[in-house]
Amino acid sequence: ATPRPLNIGGIFPIGGSDGWQGGQACQPAAMLAMEDVNQRPDLLPGYELNLAWNDSLCEPGLGAAVMYDLLYNPPTKLMLLGGCSTVCTTIGEAAKMWNLVVLSYGSSSPALSDRQRFPTFFRTHPSATVHNPTRIRVMQKYNWSRVAIIQQAEEVFISTVEDLEVRCKDAGIEIVTRQSFLTDPTDAVRNLKRQDARIIVGLFYVSAARRVLCEIYKNKLYGKSYVWFFIGWYEDNWFENHLVEENLNCTREEMKQAAEGHLTTEALMWNKDNEKTISGMTAGDFRLRLNQALIDRGYENQSTPVGYQEAPLAYDAIWSVALALNKTMEVLAAVNRSIEEFTYTNEEIARELYKAMNATQFLGVSGRVAFSTDGDRIAWTQVEQMIDGRYHKLGYYHVQTDNLTWFNREQWIGSKVPQDRTIVRRQL
Numbered sequence: 001a002t003p004r005p006l007n008i009g010g011i012f013p014i015g016g017s018d019g020w021q022g023g024q025a026c027q028p029a030a031m032l033a034m035e036d037v038n039q040r041p042d043l044l045p046g047y048e049l050n051l052a053w054n055d056s057l058c059e060p061g062l063g064a065a066v067m068y069d070l071l072y073n074p075p076t077k078l079m080l081l082g083g084c085s086t087v088c089t090t091i092g093e094a095a096k097m098w099n100l101v102v103l104s105y106g107s108s109s110p111a112l113s114d115r116q117r118f119p120t121f122f123r124t125h126p127s128a129t130v131h132n133p134t135r136i137r138v139m140q141k142y143n144w145s146r147v148a149i150i151q152q153a154e155e156v157f158i159s160t161v162e163d164l165e166v167r168c169k170d171a172g173i174e175i176v177t178r179q180s181f182l183t184d185p186t187d188a189v190r191n192l193k194r195q196d197a198r199i200i201v202g203l204f205y206v207s208a209a210r211r212v213l214c215e216i217y218k219n220k221l222y223g224k225s226y227v228w229f230f231i232g233w234y235e236d237n238w239f240e241n242h243l244v245e246e247n248l249n250c251t252r253e254e255m256k257q258a259a260e261g262h263l264t265t266e267a268l269m270w271n272k273d274n275e276k277t278i279s280g281m282t283a284g285d286f287r288l289r290l291n292q293a294l295i296d297r298g299y300e301n302q303s304t305p306v307g308y309q310e311a312p313l314a315y316d317a318i319w320s321v322a323l324a325l326n327k328t329m330e331v332l333a334a335v336n337r338s339i340e341e342f343t344y345t346n347e348e349i350a351r352e353l354y355k356a357m358n359a360t361q362f363l364g365v366s367g368r369v370a371f372s373t374d375g376d377r378i379a380w381t382q383v384e385q386m387i388d389g390r391y392h393k394l395g396y397y398h399v400q401t402d403n404l405t406w407f408n409r410e411q412w413i414g415s416k417v418p419q420d421r422t423i424v425r426r427q428l
């Protein structure tokens, strides 16, 4: 017999130029997962998953229009897949009116961890606050208890810094100053120098990072006495790119000098071990299949589409939906109910879908997939250091198990760990 459809809706940021166009690689990745779950005889027996989707351009208004279009046109959707933070904030807040679970593969905003505002929201993409325990752990490793913060005035960085401040206080780490800027970091960087900041956490998008780096060079806030924590998901040679069109008045050489030695933190989005995951693929196998799928979509080899890094999150999001639907069908069958009875006003089935998603646990190509009580992705993070213009992996950290795996590869000028303050030596 032909399998009956289980319908879900998808909203992908593909076109446009604002925000994150990660749907370019994430939508193809989701389709690979649709193929895989529908081929599994043990999953959704008698049914097949069907994804209706459209492009949000990473614009919340258009995202809302796409959602209404998906919900007001048959067939009824059982869940929604969402993309960037701005769109998910809109979708996530509205979804409860339709009793819909929303699962995001591409939203990092800490605001989305608020269960009061987003009661049915889950994400395979970790919140930006996932970096903070790692930053603290590294500070503790080097006995840095006096740090400074500089951030771009964007919602995602403002709420990340608020979380970092709380964690620093709990860890007994003093924040000597917190500087923020809208677009021009000149004054903020100069104030760091005035406050004799030595260990500095910087939170900004990549083009603002280049402006900060040039100011660091001009203020000589780099070298043996300083340690900078930058975000690790910028492209590898971010500090050398776009200098002309962004009117940076620093040369590549000056940018490289200022960047030498900085640390980065980022969430792991590709499983770091080469073990077989729930789909039977290793993360390496998935990379090969994704590359082929992108070539089939017309992406040349060298032009990596936006969202390539996050593609495993989209692949695993579809598996999360399939497993949650599968679990819900089993639970309903035990009380002679069917998932086909789901409607946007059926709270009982909606509760079962929520419980099933909340209990998700599997090994995906993005690593172990599990959600916190706020629906946040529990993830490993990695620490790297810029050594001679290239990033070197220093270690991994998992906050839930306080597991710091360190490779002892870090390099400091003169082999001396930089101090977090000026040491005044008393003449005895």
Ligand SMILES: CC1(C)CO[C@@H](CC(=O)O)CN1
Residues within 6 Å of the ligand: 019, 020, 022, 083, 084, 085, 086, 106, 107, 108, 109, 233, 310
């Ligand atoms: C790591 C990054 C680039 C953070 O922003 C996410 C997009 C968003 O939060 O809107 C995608 N992944």
